[in-house]
Amino acid sequence: MTDTTILSPNLQRLRGFIADLTRLVEEHGDDEAAVLPAGRKLLAGLIATDDWLPDAYAQPDPVHYRQYLLHCDPYERFSVVSFVWGPGQRTPIHDHTVWGLVGVLRGAERSQRYDLQAQGGPPVAFPSEILDTGAVEAVSPRIGDVHAIANALPDRPSISIHVYGGNIGAIRRSVFDPLTGQRKPFISGYANSALPNLWDRSQPVPTAA
DSSP states (O other), X not given: OOOHHHHSOOHHHHHHHHHHHHHHHHHHTTOHHHHHHHHHHHHHHHHTSOSOSOGGGSOOOSSSOEEEEEEEOTTSSXXXXXXXXXXXXXXXXXXXXXXXXXXXXXXXXXXXXXXOOTTOSSOEEOOOEEEETTOXXXXXXXXXXXXXXXXXXXXXXXXXXXXXXXXXXGSOEEEEXXXXXOEXXXXXXXXXXXXXXXXXXXSOOOTTO
């Protein structure tokens, strides 16, 4: 007989994170300078234990990275997504237009920041950084909004949890040509059509809650 208290995802961990994040946004609104440091601590706490992400939102694609929506605030003040990267997969150079937090849940990712040149031309790259499991980084138009992220592992998927100051899958953003800096608009959407059921409290509570 299967022990569901071990195999079932610990959704109360994600549910608590979303509740804490909602309270944070209620308190500080769009005050990014207050939201980012407090949100970083909340996200670090969420990804410190890997027992809560349902398998349906952790599946890689053989060709493209996937972005799964886990939760969107009803007023679209923030969204929480899981990014799943197969070996060798990466984003293009892109912006966000809102604040964001990236926390690595499994594996490792390579983060490459860029500056855009006012007069055009190729984006200027900063030294890349390896984000290991448990690492959290922030982006925003105020502190630096343009980057590319790749799976840093050659042989297995990596997964990161992202939090954004808006409904990121519906926001009109841009990707940038690495040679010319030319801007191309895009809207990312999401890989999933159904959300995790956070509210079925009839399910067994994992013993390691």
